[in-house]
Amino acid sequence: MFPWLLLCALSGVYSSERILISNQEPRVTRDHARVRMSGSSLLGLRVPGKCGWGDANACYALVTLEHGNNCTLSSSYSCEDPLYGTCGFSEGRIMVYMSSDLSTSYWNDAVEILPASIRPKGIYSRPKILYHEPARVFVLWVRWTPPDGVGSHVLVAQGSLPVGDPSPADWKVLTEKAPLGFDKPGDFSLWIDISPSRLGYIVYAREGGLVVERLDVGYQASAGASTPAERSQLIEFPGGATPSSPAMFSYKGNYYVAAGGPCCYCKEGTDTHVWIASAPLGPYSPAGTLGTLHHSQLDFIFTHDDVDGVVYSGSRWGVGWGGLDETPVFWGAIDFYRGSLEIAAPVPRPLVWHDGFDLVVSTP
Numbered sequence: 001m002f003p004w005l006l007l008c009a010l011s012g013v014y015s016s017e018r019i020l021i022s023n024q025e026p027r028v029t030r031d032h033a034r035v036r037m038s039g040s041s042l043l044g045l046r047v048p049g050k051c052g053w054g055d056a057n058a059c060y061a062l063v064t065l066e067h068g069n070n071c072t073l074s075s076s077y078s079c080e081d082p083l084y085g086t087c088g089f090s091e092g093r094i095m096v097y098m099s100s101d102l103s104t105s106y107w108n109d110a111v112e113i114l115p116a117s118i119r120p121k122g123i124y125s126r127p128k129i130l131y132h133e134p135a136r137v138f139v140l141w142v143r144w145t146p147p148d149g150v151g152s153h154v155l156v157a158q159g160s161l162p163v164g165d166p167s168p169a170d171w172k173v174l175t176e177k178a179p180l181g182f183d184k185p186g187d188f189s190l191w192i193d194i195s196p197s198r199l200g201y202i203v204y205a206r207e208g209g210l211v212v213e214r215l216d217v218g219y220q221a222s223a224g225a226s227t228p229a230e231r232s233q234l235i236e237f238p239g240g241a242t243p244s245s246p247a248m249f250s251y252k253g254n255y256y257v258a259a260g261g262p263c264c265y266c267k268e269g270t271d272t273h274v275w276i277a278s279a280p281l282g283p284y285s286p287a288g289t290l291g292t293l294h295h296s297q298l299d300f301i302f303t304h305d306d307v308d309g310v311v312y313s314g315s316r317w318g319v320g321w322g323g324l325d326e327t328p329v330f331w332g333a334i335d336f337y338r339g340s341l342e343i344a345a346p347v348p349r350p351l352v353w354h355d356g357f358d359l360v361v362s363t364p
Contacts, residue, residue, distance in 0.1 A: 019103040021331050022356040029109045035097050036110070038315040038327035040064035041128050041189070041300045060099045061161055062107075063129045063140075065092040072323045079264030082123060084147040088265060088324055089123045091116040094142065096129075096161055114140060114157050114171040122146050126245065128190040129161075130200060130219045139219045140171070141178070141190055141202070152184050153177040154204075156220055179225035181213055182206050187259075189300070190215075191248040193280060201280055203248045203257055210235040210246055210259055212281055232282040235275055237261075244270065247301040248280075251310055251336065254345045255280050256287070260298045267318035269295035274348055291350030294330040295319070301334070310334040312351060333357055 027035040043061045071087040082089040093116070098108040127142040140157045156178045159171030186205030193199045200215035202222060212232040213224025224231030235257060237243045243259035250256065255277045260270040271292045275284035290298075296314030303310050312332045319328055332354065336346035 019101055020356045020358060021102065022104050023328075023330055023332075023353070024355050025104055026328065027104050027107055029097070029107045030105075031109055033109065034326065035062065035107050036064055036066055036095070036325045037062065037299075037313070037329045038064070038317070038325065039126055039299060040313075040329075041126070042302045042313070043129055043131065044302070060102055061129065062097040062099070063127050064095055064097075065124060065127055065142075066095050066110075067092050067324050069325070070323060071325060073265055073318075082145075082149060084123055084149065091119070091121065092124050094124075094127050094140070098161070111161075113159060113161070114142075114173070118171070119155060119157070119173055120144065120146075120176050123149070126187060126189075128188070130190050130192060132219050133198065135218070141188070143185065143188060152186070154180065154185060154188065158220070174220055178221055180204065180222045181211060181224045181228070181231045186242055187245050189245075189247045190219075192219075193250065194303070199280070201248060203246045203259075205243045205246060205259065206234075207242050208234060208240045209237045210243060210257060212248065212257060212284075214281065230281070232284065235282070235284045238273065243273070245298045247298060249301045249303045249310060251303070252346055254278060256301075256348075257284055258290070258298060258301055263297045265317045265324070266297060267295075268292075269314070269316065270297050272298045272312075272314075276345055276347065278345075287345075287347040289350065290334070290348060294332065294351050294353050296330040299329065310336075310348075331357075 029035060040062050067088060073087055093112050094114050095110040095112055097110055122144040124142055124144045127140055129138055129140045131138055137158050138161050142155050143152060144155055145152045155176050156174045157171050158174055188202055188204035191201050200219045201212055202215060203210055203212045211234060213222045214230040216223050241262050244263045246259035248257050257275045258272050260272050263270040269292050272290040274287045276287040277284040296316045298314045300313050301310060312334055314330050315327050316330055317327055332351045335349045337349055338346060
């Protein structure tokens with residue numbers, strides 16, 4: 001049985017509503033357009049105003065990179081030497097959708113942030129976003145590779161998101177090449193510890209494994225770039241491969257890092273390996289895998305102050321209704337069990353395919 005997840009609004013009188021998270025039907029906006037979710041990340045917010053559909057103080061922002069309506073991968077594309085400007089290897093458009101309850105229907109229409117005209121030309125992938133509460137601003141991190149394909153960097157930008165009806169948002173680039181402890185980072189993810197410290201972290205792939213680094217107080221740079229004590233030792237990936245699409249989360253006082261094997265729009269999906277630690281910077285120990293029954297590549301693992309549970313989401317490349325942007329995703333609640341004597345903390349069970357599962361949502 002999957003746990004029910006309780007999504008709570010900020011304040012007021014609550015009633016409960018059961019919604020279905022479907023793995024068979026696409027999520028749609030209130031104008032009945034499909035929410036393009038492949039390669040996305042999800043942020044839980046607690047801000048006043050309309051979110052998605054109706055009035056709520058619990059908001060969820062989905063940030064994704066759109067490649068274009070006619071973008072369809074051909075048999076000639078190569079991830080080893082991607083050709084700038086071809087499908088899946090371009091600037092793309094960084095888009096945000098808002099929802100109040102994560103249900104299938106009634107997401108806000110997409111709004112573009114940080115348009116290509118104000119960022120360097122290159123191949124962009126997997127944007128991630130954090131909310132900096134003291135400054136009340138959003139901080140975007142996104143990986144990019146120059147058109148010649150040499151090297152990779154992480155761009156950091158700052159701006160605002162639309163809460164309520166879609167509207168233009170002002171964004172600016174803070175740095176085109178955020179300093180990290182190691183050059184040429186691979187896929188990465190951002191995470192905020194929900195403890196009172198609200199410390200931010202980045203986990204990114206490099207040859208042979210993963211590194212976790214603490215962010216500075218503004219979430220605008222890596223503290224681990226200049227201070228080795230602010231970054232973890234290399235989390236070794238099986239076989240010495242460079243992993244893809246990492247994620248970081250906490251559960252019952254423990255810290256977890258997850259990542260898939262090498263996968264470039266792979267139709268077969270990839271197994272997601274998981275590591276566990278008692279502190280964000282480790283040391284980390286292997287804690288099993290999430291399996292491949294769902295045939296997806298990890299996009300994000302979502303937790304939130306008001307969510308009683310952990311949710312996985314991954315893209316099912318090559319299974320969709322149309323082009324690359326129409327790739328469907330698999331969502332599943334991660335179940336945990338008590339580990340061995342060596343790992344007494346909860347470890348995740350492999351995911352099991354379900355056509356859908358319930359969430360119990362509290363609404364004001």
